Amino acid sequence: MAADLEHKHTDVHHDVSGDAHRSARRHQMLALVFAASAVALSLPAGYRTLDPREQLVLGALSATLLSLAALQVVIALPGNRASIARWRIGPWYLLWSTLTLGIAPLTWLVPQTGSASRIELTSVVTALAVFAVSLVPWTVGYCVGVPRTVAGAARRGYALLLRGTSPTVRGGSLPWVLYGIGTGARLLTVVLSGRLGYVGDIDGLVSSAGAFDHLLSLVATFTLFAIAAAAYRAFSARTRGCLVTLVVLLGIETVVGALAGGKQHFLLSLLAVLIPYGALRGRMPLRILLAGVIVFLWIAVPFNTAYREVVRSDESTLSPEAAVAAAPEIVADVTAADSFTDALTGSTIQMLNRVRMLDSVAIIVQKTPETIPYRSPVEFASAPLVGVIPRALWPDKPVLATGYEFSREYFGTPRDMYTSTGITPLGDLYRHGGIVTVVVGMVLLGMGARLFDTLFRPDADPRAICYLLVFLPLFLRSDIYTMITGIPSGIIVATVGARLICRRERTSGPQQ
Structure with a gap:
């Protein structure tokens, strides 16, 4: 009977591990699709001269797709399943950046008033490119993480701060x-x-x-x-x-x-x-x-x-x-x-x-x-x-x-x-x-x-x-x-x- 219980426990462990592996593979495939689509949107600029409004649309869409690709890479990491619902700060940064730095700039297609009227449309296009470039080092830094010595010191410091308390509200x-x-x-x-x-x-x-x-x-x-x-x-x-x-x-x-x-x-x-x-x-x-x-x-x-x-x-x-x-x-x-x-x-x-x-x-x-x-x-x-x-x-x-x-x-x-x-x-x-x-x-x-x-x-x-x-x-x-x-x-x-x-x-x- 003990052998049967051990066998069932092993089967459950393999099922959970297999689900996590399949989920990670799915997010990785989505990341490749989004990244390839972002690159494809940048190709028209190499064939003809685009006006600033066209550059804005393509740049915003490309940056949005690249941000979504980075989001899929981050979610695929171990421990980050359901990371949006679990309120991981890294995935939420990418989700927030997708909205505020990728999608929202499309409102520049209408005439601007106030302080925004001082900004040239070409500067917005350049800023979109800077945002797209910044996603790569940020994602690399998140995937690599801090050195183990730093992480260990942080864990010990966190434990010291909360010493004497229990996780019971x-x-x-x-x-x-x-x-x-x-x-x-x-x-x-x-x-x-x-x-x-x-x-x-x-x-x-x-x-x-x-x-x-x-x-x-x-x-x-x-x-x-x-x-x-x-x-x-x-x-x-x-x-x-x-x-x-x-x-x-x-x-x-x-x-x-x-x-x-x-x-x-x-x-x-x-x-x-x-x-x-x-x-x-x-x-x-x-x-x-x-x-x-x-x-x-x-x-x-x-x-x-x-x-x-x-x-x-x-x-x-x-x-x-x-x-x-x-x-x-x-x-x-x-x-x-x-x-x-x-x-x-x-x-x-x-x-x-x-x-x-x-x-x-x-x-x-x-x-x-x-x-x-x-x-x-x-x-x-x-x-x-x-x-x-x-x-x-x-x-x-x-x-x-x-x-x-x-x-x-x-x-x-x-x-x-x-x-x-x-x-x-x-x-x-x-x-x-x-x-x-x-x-x-x-x-x-x-x-x-x-x-x-x-x-x-x-x-x-x-x-x-x-x-x-x-x-x-x-x-x-x-x-x-x-x-x-x-x-x-x-x-x-x-x-x-x-x-x-x-x-x-x-x-x-x-x-x-």
Whole structure:
């Protein structure tokens, strides 16, 4: 009988191994198909002269296919099955890049307004080529990974940070306590700075900052940890109380985010629900995701646009109290303004233009180094120091407003126009030395993403959810300098969150 059980176990092991092997082969074949299609789309340029619009279309499609090929290569790696649903940061970087740097630039086929009108179409085509080139070193870096000694040291450090805790999420009142702490930090920020997100006086964001502004912003992240803990309990225990807690906290956070004037609050709250779901179920909650997208496009985006126009204009800027008082009327006007179809169509176009991250790369390619010289890559070496030392100990610490300074330098926006442009990791690497820096930097970014995916696996350990909530947005959108600056404080707040949401490790007492 023992032999029969061993034989059955061996058969199951071979079946699982065979499924993984066939899945990897399938993804590898898809990668070859996508890569060959990308190369084929670049061939017409060798036979005739293409106008810029034709170059744009072919370049965007080619870059998109190449990004999808890299995605298939990454998914085929051991341990990366269902990596999209399991929220591996490497595959999500490629998926996000496919949308923002490959597909979204097709909106350049229509006339541009605002700062985008300063960018030449030929610069967009060149930026697409830079993006396509960058995919190769990034994928190589991800596949190779970091040296074993570095990976071993990282694993030991991670274990040391979470020593004494177990991978068991607390229940009871913990989500409410965490959300209360985060809310208290937000209220204290409003009292000290007179600012709630986009609402209020934002001059301090680019000229000066309070001694505890950064600390309070980190503590406010506990609101996301609270939602994630409630979601994990709701999807695992399936008790009515846990589900009610999740719905209530998610609703409160959505309202607070809307009043702060930022769409990112809604998206981060949704992320705090999707990551625990994927960790437990191994798939994406398509119905929840579809409902969230519809609500976001139908109500959140139009409200955010109208709300920002009301709370800040050339004539006046509303205080947080006045903005909150004006919000109900704005909601009523938005819901009655357009039909459901028109609202979805308009919001979709607006969001495609909003997430189009190639603009910053294009303007950098257009102006650097001919008009604006390259910056020194040595700047990146000082970023950890800026991130580690708190402003309370370093009163003259530089204000981190890279997007605002970038808008002034490259787009010529006036100093009193408080707008921020997402530089992207690719754009920041290019302005610090051109294509050589891009290649070297992308290899290192790929290696870093692989190390992250090796260490933090929310499907095996719910404590990893806190690290994903902190670093996934940072990795997808931030420039390199901001990313490096945010690593030390990000590790601290994620570690505190992980230790709070999970129970202490039980130690066995002395044997009788």
